[in-house]
Amino acid sequence: MGPLDYVSKSEIVHSYQSHGPITYSVKRPVRNLFSVKGTAVKMVALSFDFLVLNVLHIILVIVFQKYGVNERGADGKPKTDWYKITNEMFAVMSPLLVFFLVFYNNQAYNRYMEQFFIARKLEGIVKYITNRLRAHFRHDPFPGAEQSMREMLRTVIVAHYCLYLRLPRYTKRPIHDWGWDYLCKYGLVKKEEQAVLVGKSGPDIMGETLAFCLERLGQHVRYGHIDTLTFNAFEQDLHVMAGFIMSITAYANNPVPFAYYHLANLLTLGQLALLAYAFVFLDSYLTIVVFALLTIALLGLRDMSCALSDPFGVDDTDFQTMLPTARCHVDNEGLLSRDSVFGNAALPGNPSPPSPPPSLSRSPASQSPPPPNGGGSLSSSPPVTSRRNRVRAGPISPSRQSSLPAGQQQHRSPSPSPRKAGSPLHHGGLMNGRNGGGGGGGAKAPAASSAAMIERSSDGSAAAVSDARHTPVRRGRSPSPAGK
Incomplete structure (x- = not known):
């Protein structure tokens, strides 16, 4: 069984991962209304806050109808000694609560989409690295190329998996232990490596990948297998990948500041508790239904905002992590083992590779000519x-002049004119x-x-x-x- 099939059929993954985005049609609003899976109703209906607030309202309604109504007036409205909470008391708090929750939800949604695109870009940069390895290391163009390609890709894939395995929502659940067993099962991590990596965070494991890949690439540069431009391209891709892993880890460790969440929770629960009492004076049992809908709406905004701000958890709104990573793993390993579907990219006729360019450390003009060969005779191709x-x-000098052949000795004019x-x-x-006479006007040039x-x-x-x-x-x- 391949890695992709193993992950897709794992019961632990199904228990702690969402089943992917829910598709729906906007042309069927009534049908969508009665859907529960992946909705705020499912989040709120069984929550402790929802049950306590609605039970409180039901008890208050029953007690008021039996003991709170002294008599009814000519208009049928009850007369009671209970203290009333009028609408004027909610004139400031209600708009403030709605604005706060809507703003909170908007920020959480933006955060949700940003992390979604980071996760997809991370998969893209892993594929970029794979294709770069394929272009420069496939088919052993130099000694050790194939082995280096496989080993570097292995460390990149391990860093991709461990990003999610070391997130806070995963480390406290069985999916964490399952993930390490999975990596060992398919030869991505050795037992001695697991003993060290299990105590590191996602960015730290990516740091180990950076250290290994850049050191290996640096050795290939020193041996002349690849040039520095190729090294820089790999280095840039690896650093971009490290930045994505750092961003996701930072978001997961700090989903929402506690002070922000506490204020939203205080306003929501305080407002709903006051409404549970204020609805009693409407003198109707239908307030139970209305209050339940209002509670679902306000608590749903609060809970959905918290869920969207942390999409790498285990609820229905979270992203799938293990299955897309396994799919990326299988696709990238396949790219290194097969030709493209468009055919073999080798050049027709398999021409020999071009010779390396000459050294650019010294220009031809600055190179000194070789010493004379065979009694002062110059070579047939003298340097420029x-x-x-x-x-x-x-x-x-005169001594040098006399040592030259007769055809190469200098001839001076008998009386050079100034x-x-x-x-x-x-x-x-x-x-x-060259001799310091620039700008000197009538200065004489030296004898040289x-x-x-x-x-x-x-x-x-x-x-x-x-x-x-x-x-x-x-x-x-x-x-x-x-x-x-």
Whole structure:
């Protein structure tokens, strides 16, 4: 029996979980009126407050009819010595009570829907993580990929289940022990892991999942199996999942502030107790029916607000938790084990994976050329030397000059003419800016600015040498080699 069938057929789950949302048709209001399952009538009709208030009103009506009426006037109204509660006494309290209960119910409903969407988004983010694992780890694209994929998904599914098992409404009921047995039965949790996790809350268990998954992903990054962008995508999804789990746990631990609930309860019960006495003076046994309907309405608003504010409990208005989680569990494990219904996503012909990109830690212009091979001869494919490195190199020493082959030695002009003040090299030129002459007006460039530059032609032979002082250098363009 698979996990989904096991959960759907469990008697404990049926006892402590709602059977899902009740579908109804607005075109059949009379038929819906007599429905009891999942309604406020079911919440209130058997409650202690409802029974006490209605029994109190019935006793007061009977006692008043027998002992409270002295005589009746010409209009048939009873004359009594009992103190009356008039409508003026309720003029302030009644609107205040109605406003308070309606506002309370509206806030509880908003809270209910917000938690509903968080639960559905949590299922969605688990599926996102599963598909990301499928895209990067399926079919063992690198050593250990399949094992890492399965282990990381296992921890994510355990965190999803344990969110609900560790909620306050579940920990005090048999469904909590059933849940841990279920996780062990299907190999999601080991016995030694259960001994540790059973004492942790939902967010703490999600923290263990984060620690395991991110550490495993970090090792794959260090071994070059995945890049940092992939790691960041997984990290973001896991943190979003942790935020959803934290939100649901915080809502469940703080359904409604006690002071708020106490005030709503005080106004409701106080108003109904006064009405139970005030209805006696209407001199009719029909007040028993009217008072019962009024009690159901006011107590129903109060109790329904409390139920909506905590949708992860065990009453009829609560969400299903174990069954949707089991369905999500089965679907996600299936995604890792089979191809999509649209077919195999492998590329046609199974091409070999592309080679990894070169290291970007150093640019080609900043890399130093290799040492000369075989008596000072340059390699056939010399590294590209930037204009900045050529200019910064400075003049070649006499010893270095003599060691070069005859075709590569520098040739200097016999009598270089001085650069005029208006030349491009003097004002804003490369040498002026590099040697501290920028903005200096008539400052002279150092002797290093007259370094000769050796350039290579496309066939690797030595080109003619040009003196830096005689070749103006424009910004954004490298000087043309001599002889071209």
